[in-house]
Amino acid sequence: MRPRAAWPAGALLPIAVVAFLTACDSSVDRLRITTCRRTLPALVAADLSPRLLHVGRGSAPDSVRVDYALGQRQHRIDCLFDGGAGLIGIRMDHKAVSGGALFMLKKYYLETLDSEANDPAPAR
Template sequence: MLAGALLGFLTGLAACESAVERQRVTLCRRAVPALAPTETDLAVLRAGAGPAPDTVRVDYRVGSRPRWALCRFNAGAELLGITTDQGHLNGAALYLLKRYYLDTPDAEASDPARADGAR
C-alpha cells in the first residue's frame, strides 16, 4: 500500500514537472519573435531544456543565420532572464517583454510553433 502511494505521488510530481516544463518552453519560444528583427523569415529549430537547471534553450534561424535564446526561470514558470547570442536582456527590456508582450494575444499569434510545429 505504501509503495502504491509513493508511486502515485511520484507520477503526480512528474506530471507537474512536465506541465511546468511545457509552460517554460512555450514562454521562451514566444519571446523569440520579439527578439528577432521584424519582417524576417524566422523558424524554430529546437526548443527544450537548457544546459543548467531551470533553463530553456530555443535554437532558431533568422533567414539563413542560426541564433539562440536561453531563458532562465524560477522554480516554477516565472521568467527571470533571457540571454541570446547577441547578449543579455537588461532588466527594463525583460520587464517590458513580460508586461506588454508575452501575455498578449499577439505573442500567441506570433508563436513560431504555430507555423512550423516545433515544441
C-alpha cells in the first residue's frame, strides 16, 4: 500500500478560517434580521394591523430592511448596526428615529421577552 501524502501543517488553516468567518457572518446576519424584524410591533400600532412583506439586507453596509404594509400602502424600516449585531440606528420610511426613542426601544422592548413573543416572523 502506498502511503498518503501528508498535508503541509498550515494548508488547512486558511480553509478553516474562511469557514469560521462565513459561519460568524451568517449568525450575525440572522441576529440582525431578527432584531430588525422584532422592531415592527413596537414601532407600528397593532390596531393598524401591519403585515410583514419582506426582511433582508439593506442597501447600506451593516443594515437590514423590513418591508411591511398598512392596508394597501407599503412602508419600510431600515435598521443600522455596528460591525456586529448591535443596533445603532433606525429609519422609518427614510426618517430617523431619535436616539432617545432608540434607547427606549432597545432597553424596554427588544431586551425583553415581549419582543420574542410578538415577533412577526411567519410560523415555521
